[in-house]
């Protein structure tokens with residue numbers, strides 16, 4: 210069979226692309242090796258930039274992000290014995306929305322179902338081919354065991370940080386940029402009331418901690434740990450003692466409760482450039498991964514897709530590949546700014562193994578250069594709330 214755009218990956222990037230293309234009258238098929246429940250139950254980040262919220266609402270995905278999300282007009286940077294608020298709204302007139310990625314996914318999957326979109330979860334044996342011909346192909350076996358071969362005008366690899374599509378680009382046709390970090394995050398969900406009205410990014414001599422939220426009764430928190438940390442070594446008591454010690458250094462006390470989820474999240478920076486090869490185009494984490502500090506990953510994926518939908522519409526109308534390169538140039542400008550921001554937040558707030566007292570005091574000086582200065586705070590506020598799309 211045939212479609213206009215075949216999409217590998219039905220996470221937020223693949224589903225939003227399918228939705229935006231449908232609005233432009235363009236057909237697509239999206240497939241994912243994961244089941245819908247499995248994706249819904251994987252804990253991911255929780256902060257949307259204002260433009261991400263507007264995109265979901267204005268394109269008719271859902272307005273649940275306003276009803277069930279929480280608007281945050283700033284964050285706390287905690288270091289050197291106290292908290293310092295960055296007032297996003299006062300500094301740049303923008304805010305962010307606390308709304309989990311799992312809910313963004315649910316809204317998108319529901320919208321595609323509502324609108325009759327062709328989305329297949331739980332497929333196997335996914336492969337792509339004929340990328341440099343006019344008729345590239347997506348092959349997969351659906352959940353009922355039926356094998357399919359779908360020809361398309363373009364293929365999109367929106368298949369996440371462990372992308373298969375990324376590796377279809379020959380090594381001499383792309384650059385891959387990597388950075389590893391010598392730490393990870395231990396993430397928890399806890400049944401407790403919020404400990405503060407906004408997020409706390411907490412620097413301490415014992416390492417970084419992030420106090421985030423989900424609802425009035427469920428909280429999300431992270432603390433810096435060794436990448437090889439074993440979850441089974443961490444009882445609830447030990448976790449609370451460590452978190453309380455880290456935020457206590459800056460005068461905070463956390464409301465505690467039963468911990469319902471524990472996981473270790475890896476840290477990595479990655480970019481693949483260019484973001485297309487032949488008629489295959491990459492979007493979201495398949496093309497770039499950022500460390501989680503600053504919550505840019507999902508927002509970057511949505512921003513990619515907004516631009517990609519426009520450029521695919523042009524490519525189809527003109528019968529030309531030129532818009533694919535334009536997509537990459539537009540997307541990568543934002544990607545590298547987000548790489549810098551995520552790297553900067555990470556290195557400013559985390560303790561490197563072997564850090565000396567000098568290193569810790571220097572970080573406090575760096576943090577104070579942000580919080581004591583309108584210029585410094587505005588830089589952070591602009592990046593955190595998201596850069597407006599430039600043409």
Ligand code: DHB
Pocket residue numbers: 253254255256408419421422429501502503504
């Ligand atoms: C969350 C995750 C982040 O990486 C971040 O910077 C802020 C919030 C979260 O999961 O809530």
